[in-house]
Amino acid sequence: xxxxxxxxxxxxxxxxxxxxxxxxxxxxxxxxxxxxxxxxxxxxxxxxxxxxxxxxxxxxxxxxxxxxxxxxxxxxxxxxxxxxxxxxxxxxxxxxxxxxxxxxxxxxxxxxxxxxxxxxxxxxxxxxxxxxxxxxxxxxxxxxxxxxxxxxxxxxxxxxxxxxxxxxxxxxxxxxxxxxxxxxxxxxxxxxxxxxxxxxxxxxxxxxxxxxxxxxxxxxxxxxxxxxxxxxxxxxxxxxxxxxxxxxxxxxxxxxxxxxxxxxxxxxxxxxxxxxxxxxxxxxxxxxxxxxxxxxxxxxxxxxxxxxxxx
Amino acid sequence: xxxxxxxxxxxxxxxxxxxxxxxxxxxxxxxxxxxxxxxxxxxxxxxxxxxxxxxxxxxxxxxxxxxxxxxxxxxxxxxxxxxxxxxxxxxxxxxxxxxxxxxxxxxxxxxxxxxxxxxxxxxxxxxxxxxxxxxxxxxxxxxxxxxxxxxxxxxxxxxxxxxxxxxxxxxxxxxxxxxxxxxxxxxxxxxxxxxxxxxxxxxxxxxxxxxxxxxxxxxxxxxxxxxxxxxxxxxxxxxxxxxxxxxxxxxxxxxxxxxxxxxxxxxxxxxxxxxxxxxxxxxxxxxxxxxxxxxxxxxxxxxxxxxxxxx
Numbered sequence: 001x002x003x004x005x006x007x008x009x010x011x012x013x014x015x016x017x018x019x020x021x022x023x024x025x026x027x028x029x030x031x032x033x034x035x036x037x038x039x040x041x042x043x044x045x046x047x048x049x050x051x052x053x054x055x056x057x058x059x060x061x062x063x064x065x066x067x068x069x070x071x072x073x074x075x076x077x078x079x080x081x082x083x084x085x086x087x088x089x090x091x092x093x094x095x096x097x098x099x100x101x102x103x104x105x106x107x108x109x110x111x112x113x114x115x116x117x118x119x120x121x122x123x124x125x126x127x128x129x130x131x132x133x134x135x136x137x138x139x140x141x142x143x144x145x146x147x148x149x150x151x152x153x154x155x156x157x158x159x160x161x162x163x164x165x166x167x168x169x170x171x172x173x174x175x176x177x178x179x180x181x182x183x184x185x186x187x188x189x190x191x192x193x194x195x196x197x198x199x200x201x202x203x204x205x206x207x208x209x210x211x212x213x214x215x216x217x218x219x220x221x222x223x224x225x226x227x228x229x230x231x232x233x234x235x236x237x238x239x240x241x242x243x244x245x246x247x248x249x250x251x252x253x254x255x256x257x258x259x260x261x262x263x264x265x266x267x268x269x270x271x272x273x274x275x276x277x278x279x280x281x282x283x284x285x286x287x288x289x290x291x292x293x294x295x296x297x298x299x300x301x302x303x304x305x306x307x308x309x310x311x
Numbered sequence: 312x313x314x315x316x317x318x319x320x321x322x323x324x325x326x327x328x329x330x331x332x333x334x335x336x337x338x339x340x341x342x343x344x345x346x347x348x349x350x351x352x353x354x355x356x357x358x359x360x361x362x363x364x365x366x367x368x369x370x371x372x373x374x375x376x377x378x379x380x381x382x383x384x385x386x387x388x389x390x391x392x393x394x395x396x397x398x399x400x401x402x403x404x405x406x407x408x409x410x411x412x413x414x415x416x417x418x419x420x421x422x423x424x425x426x427x428x429x430x431x432x433x434x435x436x437x438x439x440x441x442x443x444x445x446x447x448x449x450x451x452x453x454x455x456x457x458x459x460x461x462x463x464x465x466x467x468x469x470x471x472x473x474x475x476x477x478x479x480x481x482x483x484x485x486x487x488x489x490x491x492x493x494x495x496x497x498x499x500x501x502x503x504x505x506x507x508x509x510x511x512x513x514x515x516x517x518x519x520x521x522x523x524x525x526x527x528x529x530x531x532x533x534x535x536x537x538x539x540x541x542x543x544x545x546x547x548x549x550x551x552x553x554x555x556x557x558x559x560x561x562x563x564x565x566x567x568x569x570x571x572x573x574x575x576x577x578x579x580x581x582x583x584x585x586x587x588x589x590x591x592x593x594x595x596x597x598x599x600x601x602x603x604x605x606x607x608x609x610x611x612x613x614x615x616x617x618x619x620x621x622x
Contacts, residue, residue, distance in 0.1 A: 010577070048373070057368050059392075062359070066380065066390055073381055074527060080377055081370075106523035108419050118514045129521050134577065203429045210440050211522060212417035216385060266321070266445065 011142055014135045021131065022236075025098030025124050026091050029112070032120060033089040036113045037077060044072050044079045076110035080223075092229035096220075099236045102128035103243060105208055107215030136240075140247045147173065148252050166256045177249055181209065181242045189219060192231070209242045322453055325446045332442065333547075336409030336435050337402050340423070343431060344400040347424045348388060355383050355390045387421035391534075403540035407531075410547045413439030414554060416519055418526030447551075451558045458484065459563050477567045488560055492520065492553045500530060503542070520553045 051057070051065045069079050076088040087093065088110040100107050101124060112118045148169070155165040186201030196204070196217065204217040220232045257263045362368070362376045380390050387399040398404065399421040411418050412435060423429050459480070466476040497512030507515070507528065515528040531543045568574045 052368065052370055052373060054368075057363065057365075059363055062363060063392060069377065069380070070384055070389065070391065073384060078381065080381065081374060101523055104415070104522045106417065106518065106525045108525035108527060111525045111527035115508075115510055118510060122514060122517045125517070125521055125523060129523075138577070197426075199426055199429060203433060206433045206436070207417065210436055211415045212412055212436060212440075213524065214417045214419035214422045215526065216419060216422035266449070 008142070011138050014138055018132065018135050021128060022095050022098050022102070025101070025128070026095035028120060028124075029097060029117065030089050030091055030094040032117045033094070033113055034087065036117070037075075037087060037089050040072055040075065040077045040113065044069070044077060048079050074111075075113045086223065086228065090229070092232045096232045096236060098124065098128070099239065100213060101125045102132040103239060104129060104211045105213035105239065106211075107213045107218050109215045109218045109221055136244055136247055139244050140251060143244070143248055144251070147248060148255075163259065166259055170252055170256055173249060173252060177245050181238075181245055182206065185238060185242075193217075193219060193222060195222070205242070208239060209246050211243070319453070322449050325449055329443065329446050332439060333406050333409050333413070336412070336439070337406035339431060339435075340408060340428065341400050341402055341405040343425060343428045344405070344423055345398065347428070348386075348398060348400050351383055351386065351388045351424065355380070355388060359390050385422070386424045397534065397536075397539065401540070403543045407543045407547060409435065409439070410550065411524060412436045413443040414550060415440055415522045416524035416550065417522075418524045418529045420526045420529045420532055447555055447558055450555050451562060454555070454559055455562070458559060459566075474570065477570055481563055481567055484560060484563060488556050492549075492556055493517065496549060496553075504528075504530060504533060506533070516553070519550060520557050522554070 047065065047068055051061070054061060072079065088097075093110065097110055099105075101121060112121055151172070152165050152169050155168055156162055160168065182202060182205045185205050186198055189201040189204060190196050190198045193200075200217055204219070207214050207217075219235045220228050225231060254263070358376065358379055362372070365372060383390065399408075404421065408421055410416075412432060423432055462483070463476050463480045466479055467473055471479065493513060493516045496516050497509055500512040500515060501507050501509045504511075511528055515530070518525050518528075530546045531539050536542060565574070
């Protein structure tokens with residue numbers, strides 16, 4: 001098998017293992033946390049009934065009641081009547097939680113209740129976070145050819161100067177990402193989530209794809225959501241593709257910075273240039289510029305750059 | 312000024328600007344969110360009093376009350392008596408929030424209440440996240456020399472084979488990071504935060520330094536915390552240093568993978584090798600191994616590697 005075929009096989013293997021790892025995480029989290037959640041949910045029901053059966057409610061008893069309500073809520077268990085039917089630890093929700101762990105988004109709308117769950121979260125993320133980074137890196141590498149190298153080549157063939165071609169390409173890619181991964185999903189979320197405005201949608205997309213994940217807006221957590229499990233799977237796919245595109249943008253920007261001497265100016269490591277597929281078709285077709293892409297624009301100002309690579 | 316002096320000046324400028332940017336964020340968030348929080352807090356007080364003044368509490372009125380309590384709680388405003396004295400949007404807390412945005416940790420224990428706050432969060436992170444990555448990258452680059460290149464050189468001078476020296480060094484660095492950035496802080500947190508166990512401390516450190524930031528454990532949020540503002544500043548410094556060390560570990564691991572042919576095996580981009588300071592003193596002192604570090608171990612299997620660099 002040739003190296004391109006092997007590289008695609010490796011990527012397919014990675015993605016397959018990624019999905020299996022998420023399923024494994026979902027099964028473990030669900031089996032650890034579900035019983036604890038059920039107990040807490042039952043305790044809260046009893047607590048609420050006891051509170052309602054009191055002959056008189058005073059400030060102290062209300063305070064005690066609210067402390068317990070808010071503690072349970074911190075773990076994602078609500079005392080409200082209409083939210084008691086959906087579990088935070090069914091298979092789809094557990095998979096969603098596992099996904100927010102390994103992508104480091106970490107909304108925290110549900111968090112492990114038990115010590116076993118916390119310990120497993122550490123173990124799970126310890127393997128999952130680097131592996132997810134690996135899968136994203138490998139995926140982005142395959143996307144570099146169709147989404148970066150080919151379009152820049154086309155721009156150059158249309159007569160654009162190599163430097164301008166990279167800038168125009170970055171702007172076009174940025175517009176595409178903003179349209180497909182921010183504006184369009186925000187519109188969809190503002191329709192599907194009754195209480196979200198369009199700004200809320202944009203805010204969710206941005207906070208998620210930067211992996212900040214504040215968790216004040218999480219899709220599929222409202223009560224009575226139709227096809228909730230399918231919806232959660234779709235959001236997970238959106239997150240993965242979105243993170244991939246963010247990483248692609250970052251890498252394209254880094255490559256452009258190299259070319260325009262910005263990396264050298266800030267004295268930062270240059271973008272790596274060792275992808276076999278990319279090497280076959282350099283980012284810039286012009287031979288001289290191809291060389292410029294791998295060397296700082298003012299080599300005289302950094303005489304010791306790249307001595308290892310050339311050693 | 313020589314290039315080393317200039318590079319340190321640039322780093323100092325970066326760190327200074329980082330602190331100023333956090334202060335700027337704190338001031339804006341505080342001025343946007345404080346009035347909204349005060350109003351919500353006041354509304355909750357009135358709501359609680361009204362609820363207590365009812366002659367009889369029934370299921371429906373409790374439900375309505377709890378919906379509002381939980382909504383306010385989502386925004387970090389608690390109805391509990393003893394938590395009503397500390398604001399989530401004083402200067403230190405706002406700075407802490409700004410810090411969790413730009414480092415992408417995003418605990419979400421407090422989130423912007425107003426649309427203006429949400430829009431500003433997007434704008435703030437849009438500049439802050441890449442800039443923080445830049446500051447972290449630049450800091451790690453300066454740490455590579457004393458924490459990676461010098462120790463590996465010492466290990467080699469003591470007669471260790473170059474390949475083993477990198478492995479032993481990585482293990483030692485890992486032990487140091489686990490001790491100083493996980494075990495020691497976890498012990499401190501379990502003392503300072505009354506309700507945290509040691510496992511909770513470890514869990515917090517791990518979830519934070521992976522930038523997952525679930526937010527179920529956030530230091531300095533318990534009521535009656537002494538020197539809360541100073542404590543929050545210390546946690547911010549811990550987060551920054553911790554993230555720096557995680558990034559250093561990652562880079563060291565990546566460099567070692569390059570050397571041991573793992574990067575080539577997984578067909579991933581190699582670790583960048585263009586730091587002027589590092590170039591002056593290669594990671595491996597042995598000349599042949601120095602060359603190996605910049606080329607995959609089995610060049611025959613990847614014939615097109617590095618053609619751009621050599622072009």
